[in-house]
Amino acid sequence: MFSIAYTFLIDPFNNNSINAFRKYSAIFWSNLVKEEFDKVFISKKEVLVRFYKKLLKDLKQEKVLNLRFNDLNKYIKQGTSIKKDYKQIKSSLSSFWDRYVDESFPSLDSLEIAINLCLRDLRIVSYKRKTDWENYSQLTEKRTNKYFNLNNKLRRNGVHPPDNEIVLDAHDHNLKTSYDLDFITFDKNCYDGAKLADFSFHDVKFIWDFTF
Template sequence: MNSFVDTNVPISYCFNLDPFNRKSETIFKKYQNIYWSNTVLNEFKKTLNNKKNALRKFYTEFLIHLKKCSHFYEHQIEEYISSLKMSKKSLKHFKTSLILFWQIYIEERFPQIEMVKRSVEDLLIELNIIPYKNRKKLIEIIKTTPKRIESYENLLNKINELGVHYPDNEILLDAYDFNMNYCKALDFITFDLKCYEAASEIREFLFNEAKGIYDFW
């Protein structure tokens, strides 16, 4: 089976605190041939560094907070997140990350504060290793498509009208070009809702299937 993946799929694979990490692992086990374009590859490298740095900053500040506490339990996550000055999108993202952190790294319901601090310290060390280890693995596994020459302006206009912005609009065109010229039986996979809707609704796309977050478990 062949697939073309949007940037969010390999990014989710690289971080165990990403809510779609298990879904991405399923994708890489399921498909025999997985492709991305240079557009995806370049965005992947940039996004991986940005996400790693953002997580390091968040958990470094969380560790500073923990050092002021006599205890910290799972039910305090909501209160801690609410105290932060961030956009709603960032607050939601880091709340999800912290809940996953608790599920993966904390083994007790009411842990000692020292255990929580050590777990954060372990995570901070792993953030300098695991994402880049996974990046190396993916770059060896995923095949890069030939460079797209055609601009497909009419198709680009239809994609833009559905609210899909750069670079996702260009990524869709890359997948379309590869599907039409090199690989007929191709699934297009993305965890972005607007990108998924465009891949599903625009009749010019002749992907074998367009798949999103609800297609994998």
């Protein structure tokens, strides 16, 4: 999610989201997107805090020694049994290392400092960025039109809830404005659905459009 990538500094697409955030003078989102954002924010923060707390504990107890970046993949494979959690953790590793470590052979003391900084940002900065996002973004009116034909086309092309509803919400809002809007998503399924020709968007933007 565009909004989630902006909120978490160790999200792999954080820089892309910042570029997108700075490009537009106004950002709109539907109630459905906000609900998804709230759920994903809570679950992702819990997963990441739990992992980095465990990593810090294992370092202090010397269960992990001489940890380098390549060792992190092995570490999470051994300690993460839930597939969804593994994906979220693994996707954060490069950003964690680049932002907080940035050494090829860090000492254990350096790693402990890095993890504590990361945990601080997860617990404090992520909430601040969440608030910033919510204050800046504008909620759209609730959609009443079902757009049955468009919805059927989305489903036939493999776009299912909630992605199809998100696309329809954005399309509905765009029809009610006096100017054309870009549809921005960091979800490939949602992007593919929004690219269908029947929608009213000025353009459809994905992660690669904000890699500067």
